[in-house]
Amino acid sequence: MVTELDIRPISHWTQDEKYPLLVAGPCSLETEEQTLETARLLAKDPRVHVYRGGVWKPRTRPGSFEGVGEIGLEWLKKVKAETGLKVGTEVANAQHTEACLKAGIDVLWVGARSTASPFVVQEIADVLKGTDATVMVKNPVNPDVQLWIGAIERLHQAGIKNLVAIHRGFTPFQETKYRNYPRWKTLIELKRLLPNLPVICDPSHIAGKRELLFEVSQKAFDMGIDGLMVESHRDPSCALSDAAQQLTPTDLGSMLDKLVLRKLHIDNPSFENKLDELRNRIDAMDHEVMELLSSRNKIVSQIGNYKKENNVTALQIDRWTEMMNNRTNLAQKLGLDETFIKILFQLIHEDSVRQQTEFIDK
Numbered sequence: 001m002v003t004e005l006d007i008r009p010i011s012h013w014t015q016d017e018k019y020p021l022l023v024a025g026p027c028s029l030e031t032e033e034q035t036l037e038t039a040r041l042l043a044k045d046p047r048v049h050v051y052r053g054g055v056w057k058p059r060t061r062p063g064s065f066e067g068v069g070e071i072g073l074e075w076l077k078k079v080k081a082e083t084g085l086k087v088g089t090e091v092a093n094a095q096h097t098e099a100c101l102k103a104g105i106d107v108l109w110v111g112a113r114s115t116a117s118p119f120v121v122q123e124i125a126d127v128l129k130g131t132d133a134t135v136m137v138k139n140p141v142n143p144d145v146q147l148w149i150g151a152i153e154r155l156h157q158a159g160i161k162n163l164v165a166i167h168r169g170f171t172p173f174q175e176t177k178y179r180n181y182p183r184w185k186t187l188i189e190l191k192r193l194l195p196n197l198p199v200i201c202d203p204s205h206i207a208g209k210r211e212l213l214f215e216v217s218q219k220a221f222d223m224g225i226d227g228l229m230v231e232s233h234r235d236p237s238c239a240l241s242d243a244a245q246q247l248t249p250t251d252l253g254s255m256l257d258k259l260v261l262r263k264l265h266i267d268n269p270s271f272e273n274k275l276d277e278l279r280n281r282i283d284a285m286d287h288e289v290m291e292l293l294s295s296r297n298k299i300v301s302q303i304g305n306y307k308k309e310n311n312v313t314a315l316q317i318d319r320w321t322e323m324m325n326n327r328t329n330l331a332q333k334l335g336l337d338e339t340f341i342k343i344l345f346q347l348i349h350e351d352s353v354r355q356q357t358e359f360i361d362k
């Protein structure tokens with residue numbers, strides 16, 4: 001179900017119509033000096049809106065650097081006073097949230113592990129009730145769009161209107177080149193279900209390494225993302241957390257220079273006309289594809305009928321294997337992506353078998 005939540009655009013709280021939103025800063029605040037020096041370097045770039053810095057770090061296993069705690073909020077206050085940047089940090093419970101409200105932290109975000117826990121999100125929302133806080137919600141660690149939406153709804157029910165979702169990738173279940181694999185189809189689904197929710201991308205947690213940051217960020221802009229949250233440290237080689245994925249403020253600037261920003265729409269009638277013409281052709285083709293699928297289905301049910309009369313199984317594994325080989329060869333010849341064709345025919349085949357078993361067992 002598509003829901004129209006009363007969510008404000010990012011420009012409402014950044015007071016800046018110049019998209020995209022850029023949130024940058026170290027993974028963790030380590031010392032007052034590191035906090036301020038990194039902030040001074042980042043503040044030189046007018047593209048940076050919010051200075052981020054982790055104060056309470058949710059670490060996978062105990063024993064690693066778990067953040068400096070509340071003293072970090074004092075350092076963020078100094079950053080705000082000195083540079084004029086908005087400041088933000090991650091909150092993972094009611095106590096963190098209260099401390100941030102007291103310190104006047106402008107932007108709070110809920111981390112991926114917290115988003116996965118409705119109790120945690122609710123406790124944060126309860127503290128924020130009645131405030132005009134700005135809250136960003138990272139995707140849960142698993143690609144569950146409803147859980148992500150649920151967290152956003154809990155905050156919205158508490159009256160929070162400055163909401164932003166952050167795509168930071170999902171925990172991989174097998175070896176991938178990413179630390180957390182990006183799953184653009186989950187993002188597309190989120191945008192479909194909550195059309196007015198701004199969404200930004202955290203390429204640092206997706207990439208896990210500096211070298212991949214550019215390609216992930218560009219892909220995010222190609223998908224129409226509203227901004228980026230990027231980890232940046234004055235000297236990443238000495239960072240106490242996420243050393244491999246942070247950029248110096250200078251390298252962040254160079255990366256931003258190279259990124260091509262794209263708009264959802266442009267005001268150009270001849271572009272619109274050409275697009276309409278091509279989209280009409282796609283509509284006609286999709287129509288034909290569906291008519292062909294419907295005709296295919298009729299043959300599948302005729303075959304189902306014969307199978308029932310002759311007590312033959314619905315699933316015919318030899319025929320299916322032969323078909324798969326034939327379809328993937330054809331995909332190659334036609335320049336179609338083999339994996340896509342495999343998945344497409346798996347779906348078609350699954351549906352045929354479902355139809356036939358339902359009919360045979362009736």
Ligand SMILES: C=C(O[C@@H]1C=C(C(=O)O)C=C[C@H]1O)C(=O)O
Nearest residue numbers: 300303314315316319320349352
């Ligand atoms: C249609 C049939 O039944 C099943 C469905 C198939 C299909 O959708 O093409 C192929 C093999 C069978 O597993 C058939 O036996 O040919």
